[in-house]
Amino acid sequence: MQISPAKNHLIRGVILAFEIFSLSACSSRTGPPDARYVPAGDLLDIVKDFQRLAKEDTYRFAIPKDVTGINIMKATLVRLNDYERKNPNQFSDIVQFNKALALERLREYDQAAALYRKVAETDGRLAAEAAKNAEILDQFLRIFDKVIPTDDPFKYIAGLDEKVAAWNQLMQKYQGTQYAFLARVEEERVDRAKVAFVEANRYRLKEGNQLTIVGYSQLVTKHQQSKNIYRFLLDFGDFYMVLANEYASQYDPEGLVFDIKVLDQFVKSALKLYTEVGQVDGIVEKIEAQGKIEAARGFLEKLTRLNR
Known part of the structure; x- marks a missing residue:
């Protein structure tokens, strides 16, 4: 059956209308893009979440992440620089103040102070x-610029102690x-450096190994509330394993002089610290601790068999 030109034109029109309707329906279901992934163009959008997260205690907690998983301080600096480039001389005091705030949280105190001084020279509310x-x-x-003598290890340690006292006074x-x-973050860093x-100079110090153990004990006791406490515990355990390995290298495990009780004490001290970390849920150090536990047990078992 032949279709007349008029009917053929009508059919094509219906098909075209249906396709347009289908496309419009699909596009209406797409919706607007997720606001989390739209670049912030407004200063308020940049600052509001940053101001809230900037109040977090960075001694007890790691620097928060933004919705993209990036360090909020670093991300805010990038966004503020971008805003400043696109909007020169607009709200300069607010931009610079928040950049300084982010920089001081990143421990870039010299850059932060310079920006604060620029804002202080304005007549704004900040x-x-x-x-x-x-x-x-x-x-x-x-405190940072204070020079510590390096010619004598005891003078160096005394200089570190003075810095700890200075940070404590500021706290x-x-x-x-x-x-x-x-x-407190800075005090902790000096304590860890000490x-x-x-540890690095223990062979130059009388009872260096014991001094290192005392140092680690004081560190983990003093900074129990720190976000780094689990790292400190793992480092402490690692030092005990260093002592265990050194003992096994110094004395032949198959010989008569080797005392398995000494090795056992070192390894079990390490295992106690590793286990303390390995029992904590929700921390990234847990996996590392579990691996160290297995390695320490394997090491002890091997040396025990050799000593029999």
Whole structure:
């Protein structure tokens, strides 16, 4: 049966209309893009979440991540720089103040202080607070810049102790502010550096191994609330395993001088610390601790068999 040209034209029109309707229906179901993945173009969008997360205690907790999984301080710096490039001379005091806030959380105190001083020179509402923050960071920088003598290990340790005392004074002075936990972060870093120094120089120090054990014990006791406590416990356990390996290297496990009880004490001390970490759920160090537990047990079993 032949279809007339008029009917053929009508059929094509119906098909075309149906296709247009189908396409419009599909596009209407797509919806707007997820707001989380749209670049922030408004200063308020950049600052609002940052201001909330910037109040987190970075001594007890790791720096928060944004919705993309990036360090919020680093991400905010990138976004503020981008905003500043696209909107020159707009809300400069707010932009610079928040950049300084992010930088000080990243421990870039010199850059943060410089930005605070720029804001303090303006007549904006943030000028007074910026001047105060710059003055506090200058105190931080003075502690950093203090030279520690390196010609004698005991003088070096004494210099580190002086820095710890200085950070502790700032913690007390600015208790209840963000600068208290920032000072505590710095105090913790010096405490850890002191233990690392003693460990690295233990052969030059009388009773160096025992001093290192005491140092680790003081570190994990003092900083129990730190976000780094599980790392410190693992490091402490690792030191006991270093002692165990050194003992096994110094004395032949198959010989008569080798004392399995000494090795057993070192390894079990390490296992106790590893187990403490391995029993904590929700931390990344748990997997590492479990691996260290298996390795330590295997090491002890091997040396025990050789000593029989």
